[in-house]
Amino acid sequence: MKSLQGKEILLGITGGIAAYKSAMLCSDLIKLKASVTVMMTENATHFVGPLTFSTLTSRPVYSNMWAAEQVYDPQHISLTDKADLIVVAPATANIIGKMTNGICDDLLSTTLCGANCDILLAPAMNTRMWQYPATQRNLKTLNSDGIHFVGPGTGRLACGTEGAGRMSEPAEILEKIIELIGK
Numbered sequence: 208m209k210s211l212q213g214k215e216i217l218l219g220i221t222g223g224i225a226a227y228k229s230a231m232l233c234s235d236l237i238k239l240k241a242s243v244t245v246m247m248t249e250n251a252t253h254f255v256g257p258l259t260f261s262t263l264t265s266r267p268v269y270s271n272m273w274a275a276e277q278v279y280d281p282q283h284i285s286l287t288d289k290a291d292l293i294v295v296a297p298a299t300a301n302i303i304g305k306m307t308n309g310i311c312d313d314l315l316s317t318t319l320c321g322a323n324c325d326i327l328l329a330p331a332m333n334t335r336m337w338q339y340p341a342t343q344r345n346l347k348t349l350n351s352d353g354i355h356f357v358g359p360g361t362g363r364l365a366c367g368t369e370g371a372g373r374m375s376e377p378a379e380i381l382e383k384i385i386e387l388i389g390k
């Protein structure tokens with residue numbers, strides 16, 4: 208039986224329709240005994256509610272960089288200090304672009320910039336966004352920066368078209384996580 212016991216995973220969720228699948232991924236990680244903290248972009252909260260993830264993880268969900276103004280705990284640093292792996296699923300074209308260019312304008316992008324562990328991205332987007340030259344350039348750069356990827360696959364997309372850009376299924380993402388940090 209594979210286990211993620213003792214592993215701290217920071218699960219980043221960005222604003223794509225595949226965000227609903229991240230709840231299943233989160234639940235699967237918990238079943239394998241991982242400790243999971245969820246960080247959502249403001250845009251991701253339009254797709255799935257933070258309550259889903261705080262309930263699954265029994266932990267607060269982080270999305271606002273300024274929520275901890277009253278306590279000295281810069282979470283973009285403290286949360287990565289503890290993490291064995293950061294997984295961003297789904298990873299939008301936007302977060303991929305921001306990571307490539309070192310843009311830190313919200314909690315998740317700032318956290319990724321200060322990561323102290325491996326990062327795994329599960330991209331998900333419309334085929335034209337996936338094929339957009341800047342997206343492809345960004346992927347090459349992140350690849351050579353040592354960022355790990357899983358997917359995307361090809362198939363039916365939420366926008367009703369068929370093609371590349373479909374987020375990998377939670378089971379496939381889980382396999383990749385186990386390959387990176389599992390026992």
Ligand SMILES: Cc1cc2nc3c(=O)[nH]c(=O)nc-3n(C[C@H](O)[C@H](O)[C@H](O)COP(=O)(O)O)c2cc1C
Nearest residue numbers: 221222223224248250251299300301302331332333
């Ligand atoms: C209904 C809907 C679905 C979307 N799906 C995606 C998607 O699958 N992938 C993507 O890259 N952007 C998608 N977008 C666009 C992003 O939400 C937008 O680029 C946003 O700025 C991403 O912000 P974030 O990366 O901070 O979460 C979608 C937008 C809407 C309104």
